[in-house]
Amino acid sequence: MSIVNLQQVSKSFSKGEEVITPLREVDLEIHAGEFVSLMGPSGTGKSTLLNLVSGIDRPDAGKVIVAGTDLTHLNRNRLADWRAANLGYIFQTHNLIPVLTAYENVELPTLLLKLTSKQRRERVNLALAAVGLSERAGHYPRQLSGGQEQRVGIARAIVAHPKVVVADEPTGSLDSETSEQIQHLLQRLNRELNITMLMVTHDREVAAIASRQLTLDRGKFLTAEDLAPC
Numbered sequence: 001m002s003i004v005n006l007q008q009v010s011k012s013f014s015k016g017e018e019v020i021t022p023l024r025e026v027d028l029e030i031h032a033g034e035f036v037s038l039m040g041p042s043g044t045g046k047s048t049l050l051n052l053v054s055g056i057d058r059p060d061a062g063k064v065i066v067a068g069t070d071l072t073h074l075n076r077n078r079l080a081d082w083r084a085a086n087l088g089y090i091f092q093t094h095n096l097i098p099v100l101t102a103y104e105n106v107e108l109p110t111l112l113l114k115l116t117s118k119q120r121r122e123r124v125n126l127a128l129a130a131v132g133l134s135e136r137a138g139h140y141p142r143q144l145s146g147g148q149e150q151r152v153g154i155a156r157a158i159v160a161h162p163k164v165v166v167a168d169e170p171t172g173s174l175d176s177e178t179s180e181q182i183q184h185l186l187q188r189l190n191r192e193l194n195i196t197m198l199m200v201t202h203d204r205e206v207a208a209i210a211s212r213q214l215t216l217d218r219g220k221f222l223t224a225e226d227l228a229p230c
């Protein structure tokens with residue numbers, strides 16, 4: 001079953017006189033449960049693509065259908081509700097709120113969902129357990145290591161039981177040992193919780209943990225032929 005479906009998607013930005021078109025009539029289909037990595041030179045539109053899949057931005061042309069919903073026609077409020085229920089976002093730097101504990105940071109996205117306080121507590125505890133941080137629930141971000149902070153960020157991304165999780169360089173600011181731990185965690189969440197993942201990375205080794213590797217260059221996906229050595 002296709003869970004992410006981009007059809008002939010184009011996106012441009014104006015920078016003064018200049019028009020930049022990072023995505024040009026791009027097609028992409030991701031099946032439920034897949035782990036897809038996305039590589040490509042800087043400025044080729046990887047983050048733009050994640051923003052379209054997560055409904056943060058809108059395409060200029062084409063369709064973006066995610067988890068059965070055509071995002072192209074949703075207004076801002078409907079889009080925000082859709083995102084809260086269907087999509088998790090993992091950032092390069094965790095973006096945790098410093099004055100909230102790990103538990104409260106993970107709880108935040110659930111406040112947008114219609115849940116009882118018991119259901120909410122269960123979801124947060126489950127997400128913290130999934131990333132191995134139950135015993136740090138009461139800690140503030142400054143009391144956590146970089147890897148633990150990223151794990152809280154991942155718990156926050158999965159707490160609403162999203163159908164799709166997008167990750168923008170999730171290991172980009174971590175040392176190699178911590179990066180490996182996070183890679184294993186993402187793989188485990190994909191395999192054990194069947195979360196569909198779309199991950200941008202600049203690191204070939206990190207990209208290799210995915211079940212499918214894509215490369216974006218100058219507004220288009222490269223094919224196997226483009227990538228084959230001459």
Ligand SMILES: Nc1ncnc2c1ncn2[C@@H]1O[C@H](COP(=O)(O)OP(=O)(O)OP(=O)(O)O)[C@@H](O)[C@H]1O
Pocket residue numbers: 013014015020022040041042043044045046047048049
């Ligand atoms: N909101 C915006 N307004 C104007 N230009 C933008 C905007 N967002 C992205 N761009 C431009 O679109 C192009 C693609 O940006 P994007 O961030 O998607 O690239 P990227 O492949 O993720 O790059 P990197 O690997 O460096 O993160 C860049 O030239 C960028 O400057």
